[in-house]
Amino acid sequence: MKKILIAGLCILGFVLWVTVPIFPAAIPTEETSAQRDRFQKATVKKITFAWTANASGVATGATTYYYSGETKRIVFIPGTGTGKPSALYDVTITDDDSVDILDGDGADLSSAATVQLRPDTKDMAAIAEARLTCTVSNAGSGKTGTVIIYLR
Numbered sequence: 351m352k353k354i355l356i357a358g359l360c361i362l363g364f365v366l367w368v369t370v371p372i373f374p375a376a377i378p379t380e381e382t383s384a385q386r387d388r389f390q391k392a393t394v395k396k397i398t399f400a401w402t403a404n405a406s407g408v409a410t411g412a413t414t415y416y417y418s419g420e421t422k423r424i425v426f427i428p429g430t431g432t433g434k435p436s437a438l439y440d441v442t443i444t445d446d447d448s449v450d451i452l453d454g455d456g457a458d459l460s461s462a463a464t465v466q467l468r469p470d471t472k473d474m475a476a477i478a479e480a481r482l483t484c485t486v487s488n489a490g491s492g493k494t495g496t497v498i499i500y501l502r
Contacts (some may be wrong), residue, residue: 382393386490395419399484399497407436407490412483421451421474426459429494435461436490441497444483451475453484477501 352456394416401409424443428435440455450456455472459465484497 356374362386366447368394380468382423394422395501397482397499397501399477399499401412401484401486401489401497401500402488403489403491404437405491407439407488409486409489410483413481416479416481417501418479419476420469421499422469422502423498423500424452424456424474425496425497425498425500426456428459428464433492433494435459435486435493435495436488439493439495442485442486442487442498443478443497445480446487447480451477464471470478 397413397417399411401411401425403409410500426441428439437460438458439461441452441459442450443452444450452467453473453475455467482499486497489495
């Protein structure tokens with residue numbers, strides 16, 4: 351009976367260990383748009399970071415693949431309801447050289463509205479064979495959001 355109790359506690363401990371998030375997460379989803387028609391292949395790449403901040407209000411995550419191209423648009427979507435980040439939260443997206451491709455334009459973002467950066471309103475960075483790391487700070491404990499990067 352004692353062995354069964356110990357085995358049950360071990361299994362319960364393992365299940366809790368696997369399901370309780372310990373580290374902040376900004377999990378990237380890496381997509382390439384589907385073919386538009388039989389003559390023209392889409393060249394826009396879409397990288398989505400869905401993030402949840404830890405108790406310190408920080409989340410980070412990196413792409414698996416390397417990317418090259420011009421940044422065409424970056425979208426910051428704050429969470430809603432109880433997941434809404436703190437006002438003036440910050441996002442940086444760094445390349446392999448630790449350079450923020452947003453050039454500081456991800457600072458003090460709105461927690462109430464979606465924010466977009468486009469080439470006609472901001473200088474946009476070029477990326478050359480780099481993995482991208484998204485870091486969110488000052489968001490608040492357990493807060494959520496999404497960052498979408500469009501490259502060509």
